[in-house]
Amino acid sequence: MIETAGLRKEFVVSAKVGKLRRERRVVAAVDGIDLRVERGETLGYLGPNGAGKSTTLKMLTGVLTPTAGRISVCGLTPVPQRTQLARRIGVVFGQRSQLWWDLPLRDSFDLLRHIYRVPAPEHAGRLAECVELLDLGPLLPVPVRQLSLGQRMRGELTAALLHRPEVLFLDEPTIGLDVVSKQAVREFLTQLGRRGDTTLILTTHDLADIERLCRRLVIVDHGRVVHDGTAEELHSRYGSRRRVVVDLDEPLAEPVTLPGVALESAEGLRLTYQLVDGTNAGALVARLAAAASLRDLAVVEPAIEDVIARLYARGATG
Amino acid sequence: MANHSAGAPVRYRTFIALVSAGFRRYSTYRQATLAGLFTNVLFGFMRTYVLLAVVGRQAAGYDARQIVTYVWVSQGLIATVGLWGELGLADRIRTGDVVADLLRPVPPVFAYLAADLGRAGFAALVRFVGPVLVGALAFDLRWPQRPATYPLFVVSAVLATVISFGCRYLTEAAAYWLLDARGPRIVWALCSNALTGLVFPLSFLPGRVAAVLWTATPFPWLLQAPADVVVERHSAGGALVLVAGQAGWAGLMLAVAGYAQRLGTRRLVVQGG
Incomplete structure (x- = not known):
C-alpha cells in the first residue's frame, strides 16, 4: 500500500x-x-x-x-x-x-x-x-x-x-x-x-x-x-525489563536467586526484581511465597516512555 | 474506495454545492452585513451630492438621473463584486492550513471561485438590493429603457465578480512568496478605490488616461462596466461590447490566478510549508 x-x-x-x-x-x-x-x-x-x-x-x-x-x-x-x-x-x-x-x-x-x-x-x-x-x-x-x-x-x-x-x-x-x-x-x-x-x-x-x-x-x-x-x-532490543515488586511481612532469611532474575533494589521490606531476557514471573513468585509471607506483589510492565526517552536521548547525544 | 462517478455534470454539481455553501457561510454574518449596508448607504448619499454638484445637468456622457443611478448601483456593487472582501487564502498560506486545500481532489481556484460566487449571491440580495432600494426611495433613479439591459446587467455583474475574484486571488496568492499579503493588499485597496470608477466615473479623466486604464488594467471592468451597462450609457451594441470585454478579462484573470496557484503550489511542495 x-x-x-x-x-x-x-x-x-x-x-x-x-x-x-x-x-x-x-x-x-x-x-x-x-x-x-x-x-x-x-x-x-x-x-x-x-x-x-x-x-x-x-x-x-x-x-x-x-x-x-x-x-x-x-x-x-x-x-x-x-x-x-x-x-x-x-x-x-x-x-x-x-x-x-x-x-x-x-x-x-x-x-x-x-x-x-x-x-x-x-x-x-x-x-x-x-x-x-x-x-x-x-x-x-x-x-x-x-x-x-x-x-x-x-x-x-x-x-x-x-x-x-x-x-x-x-x-x-x-x-x-x-x-x-x-x-x-x-x-x-x-x-x-x-x-x-x-x-x-x-x-x-x-x-x-x-x-x-x-x-x-x-x-x-x-x-x-x-x-x-x-x-x-x-x-x-533496548534492554527494557519487566519488574516484580514485592512487599514482605518479614525480611527474607536468605536471598532468593534464580537464573534470569536480578535484584534491582531492596528498600526495607520492599524488594524489586528485574526479569531478564523474557524470564517468567511465575517461578520467582513461587520462590518468594515459599520463602516469606507476602503482603503485596505487583508485576510491572516496562514503560514504553522510558525506552523511547532513552532512544531519543541517545540520538541527541550521539 | 468509493465508487466515484465521473464526468462534467458531476463536476458541475460539485461547483454548485460549493457555491451554495459560500452563500450559506456569508449569510451567517448578519451584523456585519447590516453594518456594511449602513456604510454603503451613507456613502451613497455623500457621493450622490458630490457628483450632482460636479455633473450639473450633464457631464462626460451622463445626465443627472444617470449619475445618481450610477452612484447607487455602484454602491450596491461594492460588496457584491467583493471589491474589499478577503478570500482567506493568504491567511491559510500563512498558517499552513492551505495544505488541507491541496489535499482535496478539486483545484483550489475552482473551490475558492465557487465559494466567492456564493458570497456574491448573498451580497446581491442584501448589499446590492438594499442601497439601490434606498437610492430609489430618496432620488429619481433612471431605470433601464431596454428590457435586454436587465439580463445583460446580471451577466455583467457576475463577470465583474469573477474579475474581482481573479484580482483578489492573485493578491492573496502573493503570500506563497511573501508569507504575508499585506503589501499587495494595500496596492489592491488603492487601485480598487481609485481606478474602478468608484470615486467618480473614469470618463471624467482625460481620454488617454481612461483609455490606458480600460485597455491595460482590469479595474474599470469591475465596477464602471456593469454600472455603465445598467445606466445605458452606451447603445445596445456598445453594452454588448462592454460585457464581451469583461468576459475576456474574466478568462484572463482566472487563467493567471490558476497559473499563480500552480507556481505557488510548486514553491510550497518543493521548499516546504
Missing part, C-alpha cells in the same frame, strides 16, 4: 553570520527512509520534535516533493498524481481543520460528499456509521466554530473517512484532547484498524495512542529510521 525507498528531503536553511553575511546550509529533514506498509496495517510513526515525521507525512500525501528517493502510495506517485491520490487517502491533522468553520457539521459532510463525488446512498451509509460510533448525532446541526476540540476532532475523523480512503494519515489526532475524548478517538481507531480495510499511519507524541493502536512502531530520529518493529522488540 505504501512503499518508499531511499526517501530524502533536504531544506536550505540560511542563518545570519556577522552583520551582513548570511550562511546557507543544507539540512536533511528526512535522510534515507525505506518503508513498506501493507494494506490494513496500523503503523505508529514516532520521533522527537524535528525528527522528520511531518515531512515524511507531507511527502506521502503529495504536498512536498522529495529531494531524492522513490515513493508509491496506493500505487500512485504522490506529488504528480496528488489529485488522484487525494480521492484514495484521508488525512486528519490534530492542529488543522478541514471542516467549514461557519457551517453546521452536517453541511461540511455534505460538501465533502460533493467534493469527493461519493454517491449519496454510500455517503449516507458511512455517515450513519460514523455518527453512531462517534456519537455525533447531537452535533450535526451545530456550526463547527461552536464545537469543542474533542467534538471537532470526532468531526474531523468522520470527514476524513466519508470517501472510504484506503489509507488514513493521522497527524497527532489526540493532541490537546481531554481523557474522555482521547479514549473515544482511540476506541474508534481501534475498531477501524480491526476491520482491516483501511491502512492507518499515525504520528503522535502520545505513547498511549501507540500502545492502544499500533502493533508496528517506526521510530525516526534525525531523519532516519532507528526502530521498525513491535513494542516488544523495542523493549528487548
Whole structure:
C-alpha cells in the first residue's frame, strides 16, 4: 500500500553570520527512509520534535516533493498524481481543520460528499456509521466554530473517512484532547484498524495512542529510521525489563536467586526484581511465597516512555 | 474506495454545492452585513451630492438621473463584486492550513471561485438590493429603457465578480512568496478605490488616461462596466461590447490566478510549508 525507498528531503536553511553575511546550509529533514506498509496495517510513526515525521507525512500525501528517493502510495506517485491520490487517502491533522468553520457539521459532510463525488446512498451509509460510533448525532446541526476540540476532532475523523480512503494519515489526532475524548478517538481507531480495510499511519507524541493502536512502531530520529518493529522488540532490543515488586511481612532469611532474575533494589521490606531476557514471573513468585509471607506483589510492565526517552536521548547525544 | 462517478455534470454539481455553501457561510454574518449596508448607504448619499454638484445637468456622457443611478448601483456593487472582501487564502498560506486545500481532489481556484460566487449571491440580495432600494426611495433613479439591459446587467455583474475574484486571488496568492499579503493588499485597496470608477466615473479623466486604464488594467471592468451597462450609457451594441470585454478579462484573470496557484503550489511542495 505504501512503499518508499531511499526517501530524502533536504531544506536550505540560511542563518545570519556577522552583520551582513548570511550562511546557507543544507539540512536533511528526512535522510534515507525505506518503508513498506501493507494494506490494513496500523503503523505508529514516532520521533522527537524535528525528527522528520511531518515531512515524511507531507511527502506521502503529495504536498512536498522529495529531494531524492522513490515513493508509491496506493500505487500512485504522490506529488504528480496528488489529485488522484487525494480521492484514495484521508488525512486528519490534530492542529488543522478541514471542516467549514461557519457551517453546521452536517453541511461540511455534505460538501465533502460533493467534493469527493461519493454517491449519496454510500455517503449516507458511512455517515450513519460514523455518527453512531462517534456519537455525533447531537452535533450535526451545530456550526463547527461552536464545537469543542474533542467534538471537532470526532468531526474531523468522520470527514476524513466519508470517501472510504484506503489509507488514513493521522497527524497527532489526540493532541490537546481531554481523557474522555482521547479514549473515544482511540476506541474508534481501534475498531477501524480491526476491520482491516483501511491502512492507518499515525504520528503522535502520545505513547498511549501507540500502545492502544499500533502493533508496528517506526521510530525516526534525525531523519532516519532507528526502530521498525513491535513494542516488544523495542523493549528487548533496548534492554527494557519487566519488574516484580514485592512487599514482605518479614525480611527474607536468605536471598532468593534464580537464573534470569536480578535484584534491582531492596528498600526495607520492599524488594524489586528485574526479569531478564523474557524470564517468567511465575517461578520467582513461587520462590518468594515459599520463602516469606507476602503482603503485596505487583508485576510491572516496562514503560514504553522510558525506552523511547532513552532512544531519543541517545540520538541527541550521539 | 468509493465508487466515484465521473464526468462534467458531476463536476458541475460539485461547483454548485460549493457555491451554495459560500452563500450559506456569508449569510451567517448578519451584523456585519447590516453594518456594511449602513456604510454603503451613507456613502451613497455623500457621493450622490458630490457628483450632482460636479455633473450639473450633464457631464462626460451622463445626465443627472444617470449619475445618481450610477452612484447607487455602484454602491450596491461594492460588496457584491467583493471589491474589499478577503478570500482567506493568504491567511491559510500563512498558517499552513492551505495544505488541507491541496489535499482535496478539486483545484483550489475552482473551490475558492465557487465559494466567492456564493458570497456574491448573498451580497446581491442584501448589499446590492438594499442601497439601490434606498437610492430609489430618496432620488429619481433612471431605470433601464431596454428590457435586454436587465439580463445583460446580471451577466455583467457576475463577470465583474469573477474579475474581482481573479484580482483578489492573485493578491492573496502573493503570500506563497511573501508569507504575508499585506503589501499587495494595500496596492489592491488603492487601485480598487481609485481606478474602478468608484470615486467618480473614469470618463471624467482625460481620454488617454481612461483609455490606458480600460485597455491595460482590469479595474474599470469591475465596477464602471456593469454600472455603465445598467445606466445605458452606451447603445445596445456598445453594452454588448462592454460585457464581451469583461468576459475576456474574466478568462484572463482566472487563467493567471490558476497559473499563480500552480507556481505557488510548486514553491510550497518543493521548499516546504
